[in-house]
Amino acid sequence: MRYEAPSSVEDAVATLAGAPGAHVLAGGTDLLVRLRSEMIEPDLIVDIKRIKGMREIAPEAGGWRIGAAVSGAEIGEHEGLRADWPGVVEAAGLIGSTQVQGRATLAGNLCNASPAADSVPAMVAAGAVARIVGPEGTRDLAVIDVPKGPGKTALARGEFIASILLPAKAPRSGDAYLRFIPRTEMDIAVVGCGVSLSLDEEGRVTAARVALGAVGPKVILVDAAAEAIMGRALDEAALSDLAAACSKAATPIDDKRGTVAFRRHVAGVLARRAAVIAGARAKGEQA
Amino acid sequence: MALDDSKKPRVFKVVGTRPDRPDGIDKVTGRARFGADMVAPGMLTGRILRSPHAHARIKRIDTSKAEALAGVKAVVTRADFGTVPDHVAVIMENCMAGEKALYDGHAIAAVAAISPAVARQALRLIEVDYEVLPHVTDVDEAMKPDAPVLHEGRQEETVPPGMSQNVIARAEFGHGDIEAGLAKADRVLERTYRTAATHQGYIEPHACLATMGADGQGDLWVCTQGHYMVRNTCAAILGLEQGQLRVTASEIGGGFGGKTTVFLEPVALMLARKSGRPVKMVMSRSEVLRATGPTASTSIDVKIGMTKEGRITAGFAELRYQGGAWPGSPVNMGAMSGFAPYDLENVKTVGWDVVTNRPKAAAYRAPGAPMAAFAIESAIDELARGFGLDPLAVRLMNAADKGTKSSYGPTYPAIGLKATLEAAKAHPHWTAPLGKHQGRGVACGFWFNFGGDTCVSLNITPDGTVTVSEGNPDIGGSRASMTMMAAEELGIPYDQVRTVIADTGSLGQNEVTHGSRVTFAVGLATIEAARSAKREMCRRAAKIWGIDEEAVDWEDGAARPAGPNAGKFPPMTIKEIAAVASKTGGPIAGHHEVTAQGAGVSFATHMADVEVDPETGATKILRYTVFQDAGKAVHPSYVEGQFQGGAAQGIGWALNEEYIYGEDGILQNAGFLDYRIPVASDLPMIDTVILEIPNPGHPYGVRGVGETSIVPPLAAVANAVSAAAGVRMVQLPMSPPRVLAAIQAGG
Amino acid sequence: MSRIHVTTKINGDATEFLCEAEATLLDVLRDELGLTGTKEGCGTGDCGACSVTVDGRLVCSCLMLGAEAEGCEITTIEGMAAGDQLHPLQKKFIEMAALQCGICTPGILVAAKSLLERNPDPSEEEVRYWLAGNLCRCTGYDKIIRAVLDTAADMRRAS
Incomplete structure (x- = not known):
């Protein structure tokens, strides 16, 4: 195996183009586990952390562009991100331990394409867009469209994610992410739910995006859940409809982390709880 | 000198206090050496090939390609061990499968190579021809008459006929008449409970470093709860004399019972013997969970x-x-x-x-x-x-x-x-x-x-400080406890005593660190060893004073005349007695060997x-x-x-x-x-x-x-x-x- | 397979090493540099025994390649005491019996030091969540958490 740490996107793209079996290294918290367990044996590792901009969080069009190598800890320490997208920040902060936070990235969490990735439902709810670079140039792709199934992404050979854009936050909007794990830390999500919504002056929902993780082969954007609360105040009836829509939309499997019945039920529970938090944030309350 | 525990309620001076543990600084600075922390010149890396099947007959193992790989210095399979004594036969089978692989992760073969990468590659070159057999992992399923059978002929006579061969033994305990008792109850509750298998989950994976000479002498550094057990077991498996194998216990990163047997150790010794080089083996976490010893x-x-x-x-x-x-x-x-x-x-x-x-x-x-x-x-x-x-x-x-x-x-x-x-x-x-x-x-x-076999040697150094040698790995602060009990018994400060875990060459047989036995049994032996040293020091004082040794008592770290009739001499401290030991009969030590009872x-x-x-x-x-x-x-x-x-x-x-x-x-x-x-x-x-x-x-x-x-x-x-x-x-x-x-x- | 030359600063000392591309920082520390105070409990980032700081950031050294350390400043447990002067956390862990077997102790100390540098007055909950990636199987965490909180209080008083 070889290791390269190019200093420009162009170099990185060229290096990747010359090595079909290469893997991109950003935070490495998934890649090194796979290397160690001999699940992968790449000829080349391309470390993108030394490329300019990869470790930066920059304002853009009212939102934030987050470089592919920005760690969870750096996201958690960023005042602007915390103010605008607390749900995404919390989701990123749930990936692994403090130690993992020192390295893990949003882009890596997305490219790992695990259905249970914590940051992905939050990013999908937020309407995040990935900027992809590759031999054919640069393209933008909505985060929801990046994962294609467990371990599979829409990235073509030689492409990698350079950054992720969280859009401008609309007025009276808030987001939240909750996940269920058996312990209080260190587990993979059994169910995850990201909610982003906007309210009118009367507290009625004017826009909503609800995304579920770990209950299907990839993250699920539940339109029916958003529709269930559109135009309504987040009262008990609306929240129950939201929960029911999420439970219905979930298509989970039984595995070592949870059962179908459990995941379906908890998808609704988390959606309701996350919506309450997002709603409070939209109203400018601390939550 | 008279020693009588029952004379008066004991007032403790050291026991019951909370001094710093003697290995504290080593453990907070990273200096303490655990199983995987040891190296030897020319050391090879040992790795194990493990069964991917829960139950399979091993029809053939071909190691020739692995042996031919550059950098591979030894390959070992069950055949290398030959026939082993009955009392270690199951342990042998668990360390290296014979006719059948009996669980996912069961060891099949092992290699020693010049680097982890070469060892890894060599494992892939070992060809194993398995005949996969039906398996059973649940206890109730395994008891069913038609369950896949692991072993024929191991069932004991206590088991009624007609049950699955997987049911090995039945045992019964108790007294009285259950039916009569139940008849007196206002309510009889019947329930079935189930528990899953759990693992001790010690954070330190098993590790050892083995050296084995052509002369039959071996050395083993290992994280274990009982290096004497490791010595005896490995000697039996490898056909060595126990006295020729010296085992040193590393610091141990947790055990909870899981390190009271051997897994890697006989294999590492066999690889060392075959390669003529020191071989280090360290399990991965996955190996620990798949192939060590969880509970039922x-x-x-x-x-x-x-x-x-x-x-x-x-x-x-x-x-x-x-x-x-x-x-x-x-x-x-x-x-x-x-x-x-x-x-x-x-x-x-x-x-x-x-x-x-x-x-x-x-x-x-x-x-x-x-x-x-x-x-x-x-x-x-x-x-x-x-x-x-x-x-x-x-x-x-x-x-x-x-x-x-x-x-x-x-x-x-x-x-x-x-x-x-x-x-x-x-x-x-x-x-x-x-x-x-x-x-x-x-x-x-x-x-x-439990109690069990225990040896302690307590030595008085020429400057009157004390070293205690014991044979049980310190898994959670027991050196502090031994030091405290020695200090208590000798009437000297805690910091005047240092306790070490001796290798198998230094003491007689010691039971494993298990059964909550160490503070009890090793403590008991430490106290008795201290008493034996005190008796000797009283004798030396008696000799110096020219009085009868029965007329000397030990108190607060010094020999004293037992009473006014014994004579008027100032107390002789442990340091004063130690300083002249060479002139009063030679070095002073106490020791105690016991099969401890009364836990x-x-x-x-x-x-x-x-x-x-x-x-x-x-x-x-x-x-x-x-x-x-x-x-x-x-x-x-x-x-x-x-x-x-x-x-x-x-x-x-x-x-x-x-x-x-x-x-x-x-x-x-x-x-x-x-x-x-x-x-x-x-x-x-x-x-x-x-x-x-x-x-x-x-x-x-x-x-x-x-x-x-x-x-x-x-x-x-x-x-x-x-x-x-x-x-x-x-x-x-x-x-x-x-x-x-x-x-x-x-x- | 050529080895990669890496220049770093480890525990304040300029350090160069050669490593294979696939070697983790943990492999390098333990096997190349003899810094065996950093432990391997899992190799998958789930136990925290291999915790070190890289450019001031707490990481699992098993989840980082040695090659990535080029130009970085690394601190391990061996760099925690100043000569024979133990760090207050080290002293407190001994004094309060916050270790039993000691295998997780280096990682926990490195992690706790990193916490107190960021947050000199953490709550019990903050300490527990910060250390959630450091498994300890012996202590039930009680004495560890108390030792960290107690050290934090001592350090606040001293400063």
Whole structure:
């Protein structure tokens, strides 16, 4: 195996183009586990952390562009991100331990394409867009469209994610992410739910995006859940409809982390709880 | 010199204080050397090829390609070991499969190579031709007459005819007449309980470094709970004389019973012998979980009769434990211990030892007892609550005491169970208010404790300081305890004594660090060794003073004339005696070799508060208190640490830990990600109350404390969860999906 | 397979090493540099025994390649004491018996030091969550958490 740490996107793209079996290294918290367990044996590792901009969080069009190598800890320490997208920040902060936070990235969490990735439902709810670079140039792709199934992404050979854009936050909007794990830390999500919504002056929902993780082969954007609360105040009836829509939309499997019945039920529970938090944030309350 | 413990109540000067542990600085600076931290010149890396099948006949192993790979210095299979003595035959089979692979992860072959990368590559070049066989991993399934059979001809005569060959043995304990007792009850509760297999979960993977010369002399550096056991076992397997193999125990990064046998060690020695080079082997975490020794999974039927006043009229339990691929599950200890806290006229337990296609169970802290306690303490709790009785009062009413004939036979001397129950009842925790969805559970636990072969040498250096050599790896601060007991007995300050763990060449046979035996048995031997040194120092003083040695006493670190008639001499301190030792008869030392008896049984009561989220089934531990008899707490901080650690492991067992096997018989969660031991944010502070009911079998009254603390928590947490969720939980772990399903089914 | 030359600063000392591309920082520390105070408990980032700081950031050294350390400042448990002067956390861990077997202790100390540098007055909950990635199987965490909180209080008083 070889290791390269190019200093420009162009170099990185060229290096990747010359090595079909290469893997991109950003935070490495998934890649090194796979290397160690001999699940992968790449000829080349391309470390993108030394490329300019990869470790930066920059304002853009009212939102934030987050470089592919920005760690969870750096996201958690960023005042602007915390103010605008607390749900995404919390989701990123749930990936692994403090130690993992020192390295893990949003882009890596997305490219790992695990259905249970914590940051992905939050990013999908937020309407995040990935900027992809590759031999054919640069393209933008909505985060929801990046994962294609467990371990599979829409990235073509030689492409990698350079950054992720969280859009401008609309007025009276808030987001939240909750996940269920058996312990209080260190587990993979059994169910995850990201909610982003906007309210009118009367507290009625004017826009909503609800995304579920770990209950299907990839993250699920539940339109029916958003529709269930559109135009309504987040009262008990609306929240129950939201929960029911999420439970219905979930298509989970039984595995070592949870059962179908459990995941379906908890998808609704988390959606309701996350919506309450997002709603409070939209109203400018601390939550 | 006269020594008499019974003269007056002992006032301790060192014992009972909390000095810094002697290995403290090494352990907080990273200097302490654990199993994987040792290197040797020319060292090779050893690796093991493991079975990908739960059950398979090994038709052929071809190692020729691996042997031909550049950098490979030795390849070993079962054939290299030849025939081994009967008493180590199963251990041999577990270390390296012979005719069959019996579980996912079973060792098939091993290589030693110049680097980890070459070793890894060599493993891939070993060709194994398997005939995959049907497998069974569940205890109840394995007992069915048509279950796939692991071994023919191992079944004992205790098993009735017609049962599966997987059922190895049946054992029965108890006294009285169960049917007559049940007839007197106002209610008879019958329930079946199940527990999953759990792993000790020590953070340090197994590791060793072996050297083996052509002259038959070997050296082994190893993390183990018992290097004498490692020596004896490896010598038998490799056909060495025990005296030719020197084993040195590294610092040990946790064991909890899991390091009381060998896995890598004979293989490393064989690779070293074959290659002529030192060989280091270190397991990965996945290997630790797949192929070391977790504890049994169980299925237990309980039938208990109780009067409406809370008196237990009869207790019966039938326990089925699978202990992995060979006989030896800890079912008998479960069957003996489950009812041990109670004074029962009619009690009977039946234990079934069952084999399955899982790794061979090793000891895990109070082996076999936590599962039995879970079942029996859950049933007692359900009966008590059903009658509207206070579960602590019911336990007190039935509690065993001095003179009680125990459920497993012996009659108890002074024991501490009632003291723990009284302390629990009086503790503010018991009456603290609970909120919505919260519940409180209590449970009792018992453990036998052991003694065993023990040697200690205590040397007085020329400057009068003291070194203690003992043969039991220090797994949680025992060097501090030995140092304290030596200082106490000699009447000198703690910092004048240093305790080391000697290698197998330096002392006689020492039993493994298990059975909560070290502070008791090694402590006893340390005290006796100190007494022997004191006697010698009194003799030297007598010689110097020209008086009779009977006329010299030892007090506060000095020899003194025993009374006014003995003569008028100023005391001679240990330093003064040591300084002239060469002129009074030579170097001074004390030693003691013993098969320690009288370990003194141990009891605990645990109390847990939990909150259950009715929408997700998640359990949060809110508060936890341990009440346990320590006999005499030598270093109270480390006694508390044992209480807390056992409770935490028990909480993990109760809530989340389990071996999960797929339909294919492959372990699904061979890592710390999905084998979920408690993390810091899962637990509250764990309060402790140390009771001290002296053990008559130890000079200072010490009882072992290490194991009892894991016995009650499974049931204490289950009783609390059942109270909080409003539904009785009878299966562990009480994972959120299981609790939620129970709530939904019950509600 | 050529080895990669890496220049770093480890515990304040300029350090160069050669490593294979696939070697983790943990492999390098333990096997190349003899810094065996950093432990391997899992190799998958789930136990925290291999915790070190890289440019001031707490990481699992098993989840980082040695090659990535080029130009970085690394601190391990061996760099925690100043000569024979133990760090207050080290002293407190001994004094309060916050270790039993000691295998997780280096990682926990490195992690706790990193916490106190960021947050000199953490709550019990903050300590517990910060250390959630550091598994300890012996202590039930009680004495560890108390030792960290107690050290934090001492250090606040001293400053």
